[in-house]
Amino acid sequence: MQKNAKRQSIVETATQLFAQHGYHAVGTDRIIDESGVAKMTLFRNFPTKNDLISEVLSQRAQSALSSLASMVASKRTALERIEAVFEWHEQWFTSRDFSGCMFTGALAEFQSESSEITRIATVQKANLRLFIQNLLLDLVPAPSIALLARQIVMLLDGATMSAVAGDHENAAHEAHAAAMSLILSLQAPPAAAAKASRASSEQKKTS
Structure with a gap:
């Protein structure tokens, strides 16, 4: 998966989770698991959850x-x-x-x-x-x-x-x-x- 595709996959996964469960209830570990990216990839693209x-x-x-x-x-x-x-x-x-x-x-x-x-x-x-x-x-x-x-x-x-x-x-x-x-x-x-x-x-x- 290319860099931009991985970034967008994180955003789309997070969008679904935040929409369904709210922002504070969803942790970064769940976003990582469901988007299928490495933790380093998530934090390289988004240094903070905010x-x-x-x-x-x-x-x-x-x-x-x-x-x-x-x-x-x-x-x-x-x-x-x-x-x-x-x-x-x-x-x-x-x-x-x-x-x-x-x-x-x-x-x-x-x-x-x-x-x-x-x-x-x-x-x-x-x-x-x-x-x-x-x-x-x-x-x-x-x-x-x-x-x-x-x-x-x-x-x-x-x-x-x-x-x-x-x-x-x-x-x-x-x-x-x-x-x-x-x-x-x-x-x-x-x-x-x-x-x-x-x-x-x-x-x-x-x-």
């Missing part, structure tokens, strides 16, 4: 956002793209290896530490909010976008916890319904929007 956790989270954040973006990009309208965010989560919730959010887990286990681990987990949440903000640009007034994106991420986090508790089938659908209620509450009624548009046109004519 270095390995940081790499696991970095790769997970990149792959998850890439997968989500790919699914969203296949949709035509703004509302369909928002719905795709929840569809992606539903597919995740009902997958065989679903065991909850690794970033929320990292924040819970390392909350007392100011470390690279908590930084990566925090940045992942911030990047998800930014991703959703961009999806909301054509749906709600600009001043409402940042708050609504935070609320949608909170709905997704809550849905993830519900799925962990066993509600795999309904969590994402119900979170999407709640998100749509928030979006519709911020959209101008069609009549009001048309009236505002006419008023703006008349003002331009008289100015």
Whole structure:
């Protein structure tokens, strides 16, 4: 096995173990055994366990956002793209290896530490909010976008916890319904929007 392949094997094995059992519960000896590498190989690539956790989270954040973006990009309208965010989560919730959010887990286990681990987990949440903000640009007034994106991420986090508790089938659908209620509450009624548009046109004519 080549050097890079061995390194990636360690990361993939650690990802599975950390996702299923948590970070503190999994020791380096178990990762070594299940990845089939020598102890020297592990510590040459990752001098500390925290270095390995940081790499696991970095790769997970990149792959998850890439997968989500790919699914969203296949949709035509703004509302369909928002719905795709929840569809992606539903597919995740009902997958065989679903065991909850690794970033929320990292924040819970390392909350007392100011470390690279908590930084990566925090940045992942911030990047998800930014991703959703961009999806909301054509749906709600600009001043409402940042708050609504935070609320949608909170709905997704809550849905993830519900799925962990066993509600795999309904969590994402119900979170999407709640998100749509928030979006519709911020959209101008069609009549009001048309009236505002006419008023703006008349003002331009008289100015």
